[in-house]
Amino acid sequence: MPKINKVVTTLWYNKEDMRALRNVFPDADFRYVDFYDKDRLTEEVKDADVAIVLGDVDNCLLGENCLKWIHCDHAGLNGSARPEVFARGIPVTGAAGRSAPVLAEHCIYFMLQSCYHTKELLTAQAAGHWGVEGSNSWRGLYGRTAGIIGMGNNGRMLSTRLKALGMNVMGFDKSPIQGADELDVKLCGNDGDTIDPILKEADFVILTLALTDETYHMMNYGTFCKMKPDAFLVNMARGGIVCTEDLLKALNKGKLGGAGLDVLEEEPLPADHPLWQHPNVYITPHCTPQVPHRAGRSIEIIRENARRFEADEPLLNLLKPADALTTATKSGWARLTNAGLTKEQVARLDLDKFLGKRDWTDPSEWM
Incomplete structure (x- = not known):
């Protein structure tokens, strides 16, 4: 030995x-x-x-x-x-x-920001306004569909939490997904599956996969066009998986409802970058709280x-x-x-x- x-x-x-x-x-x-x-x-x-x-x-x-x-x-x-x-x-x-539990929490934080239209609520609060126009049409997480791309440590921690919140949960991984019985749908790249079913059905598309040559700019304009126009993207993986230019284009053309981004291709993101000011984008500066x-x-x-x-x-x-x-x-x-x-x-x-x-x-x- x-x-x-x-x-x-x-x-x-x-x-x-x-x-x-x-x-x-x-x-x-x-x-x-x-x-x-x-x-x-x-x-x-x-x-x-x-x-x-x-x-x-x-x-x-x-x-x-x-x-x-x-x-x-x-x-x-x-x-x-x-x-x-x-x-x-x-x-x-x-x-x-080692940080999978709080990374899962961070994903849910972004998802709740979208559900509760936090920017609009904070603006109304600062102005002393009671109520926000259109809030009667807002929907929570319960009963909606989340698609997790990357079912490693972070993806698994997230899937159990989303299922506990009453969501329909889809998972994709390159390798066969063992266990994870909470998943409603399991997709395996090595078995010929693609992420297309997630793009088509998910209200929230969450990235928890590794950045490699194969996954670099995996999320691009063509990918965004396959998603629901009101879908919300969460990137807790690596910035290079998402093409920033295409993300902004998809947001501006109504191909994507919003995004929660803890990682970006360029860090720190320049102060004058339009993503900072986009009404449906929430950004944290690569700063998940520690476990x-x-x-x-x-x-x-x-x-x-x-x-x-x-x-x-x-x-x-x-x-x-x-x-x-x-x-x-x-x-x-x-x-x-x-x-x-x-x-x-x-x-x-x-x-x-x-x-x-x-x-x-x-x-x-x-x-």
Whole structure:
């Protein structure tokens, strides 16, 4: 059976969580390295079995070393799905699913914004007006149809909640959907199904799938024209799945009723972009509230994968060739972690802004 003898990490957790992570590997030599110290990271992984990193797989992890498993502590693995990573042959895993419950809530938040015409109600409230014209025709979620495209962790969390609200729920995934008995309709791309039935029937079309070369601009003007003219789109997946220009065109031409967008192709969205002012569009700046103790959920994924690794079982959230994205670009903290910054440059940055607050300066405080 494989044995984990040495672990190297660059994670940015607080003391309690770093201690918990360290205790996942009680018998291993456990080393912490600052994410920006690529020279030391290169040296430390030479004889390490596992690297648990903050960003994507850095090239310094692909040299001459003994690594047998790399874990990237975030959900999307597009930035790691590069030819040189696959060529190296080291299994790479991610943290998909750790925020699924609140991502499902965020979808419902957008859907309720649409049902309750929040912008109109807030405008009326600010003006002291009692009642909004046309409100007697508004409809809630109950009895309506939701179509979920992507039945992974997020899609499954959402489908159970929508069914509990009395909705008809359709689900599409590339692979066969196992379980998920709450779904009224199951569609499988590998069996020849398409998303067309969802586009035709759903009042709400919700995106919870991965961004890949296959799904890039999957939602375009032609797709929107297949939807109900009053349908509402929710994108909680990745911005590149939706062609922004086509979305705006569909909204302006009455091919789509509205949209709830937490992710966009360009982030941040420019202040003068017309989507900000569109009456039927609700935007949140890629900011889903965290689940209680998100780091703890990440650690449980790592713990289970450590068990699977030593038991020689398949790992959870494993990077696969389909995760590759030709148009992939890094933004925010992901770009920061792989930017090759010097210690001096890092000292001038407010890392807490990007990575959250940390209550220690030396690993001896939690080792």
